[in-house]
Amino acid sequence: MKYGFFTGCTSQADSYENEISSRAILTHYGIDFQDIEDQNCCGTPIKTTKHSMWAFLAARVHALAKKQGFDAIASICNGCDLSLSELAHELEHHPDLVELINEALAKEGLRYDGSLPVRNILEILYEDIGLETIQKSVKKKLTGFITAAHYGCHAIRPKTIPRPDDSEEPTRIQEILEVLGAKSPAYPELLDCCAATVIGVDAEKALTVSGEKIEIMKLRGYNSIANICPFCHKQLGASQDVAGKVIGKDVKLPAMYLSQYIGLALGMEEEKLGLQFNLTGWEELVNK
């Protein structure tokens, strides 16, 4: 299976650590992937404003990936993953919209004639590579890591289309962390939203939500956070300083992408995992 690699807006612009570590891990395990050329936004952030533009953007990615000969799309963002996954389902009963999209796509010599399978990095890690392979490749166990998993809403919902993990009891991030040697028990707030979607509407409230989630992770004794989505990572990792100021508490807690945890356990160099961009104090944890 040849994957078309889709970065999405956030990773390609300012969450380089997600892109770098994903590329490194997929390459390490021999996943066949190549960038989808000329790729655009998946449409997610536009969906509530202009539905037809959302559908066009998602369809354009599928049309490009098909034209470039890929068998499936690999995504490293939950938002992109859901947008590209739900397109076919949403278009099922809307032939008018398909017609409009194709009229637009024709401007660039493209055509949407159905979607390719879309795979979130969590699915690739868990299903294509698998726990056993990951476990066997561990060189440096993540002893001492007590890691709070954060799945992100769009990796587990809605139930109407297949998602990377269960809507109410997801376990895959934790299972992967455990085979790396970390501890990652569930916690009552596991499914709570990071509030990234409303950051442009009311930043203070959005950061209160994420700040309080980190605070509770700390209270429960976790010493690190694992994400798979750059929007969630921005809320729970990159914005920790400002979230802490908003709620008036210290919410500093090392936050990394799941790929980075895997890379650390594989003994990969920190720069190859983009760890130089994680500013939440992972060094203390790793060098302990």
Next chain:
Amino acid sequence: MDTIEYSSRDKELANKIKAISDEAKPEDCYTCVKCTNGCPANKIFEGFVPHKIQVAAHMGFVEDLIESGILWYCMNCITCQTRCPMKTSPVQTISSLTNIAVDRGIAPPKAFTEMIRAVKGNGAIIQPREAQTTDFDFLTREDLKLPPRGIKDPEKFQEALKIVGADQVLEIKKTEEEK
């Protein structure tokens, strides 16, 4: 008791929502309140009450909801849809209503317009930038030898976006935008 003053009724609303989403189904909601109980936006934004939005949408009384701008506080977490015993989708109703508002010329919050403007520019909602490292360096995609991003033929891409309504959103008056 917090009641909403309903100014006018849109009897065609159900069809307008259906044209955007088959899954919204406000007519099937029996207000068990499961959606609202699980809603993270309801916890922090006063007046954001998904089951009430379903009822208002079913009855066609959404003028005040649309005018107030409160629908934009939805976090799009989809918990409401996942837990609805009647398989309705408050989140899809909300998303349909914000679309209907924009179609009528009511501007979305500025951030949403700006994302459309950015996508029109080079295909993404944000442009690649210098990112800070733990050593206080600032690195770009180029520095990191990551492949370049951006639309190859922006002019044709923009023509396509026009067909699917991007310009219509961007042309909504700026004064409205700043409200």
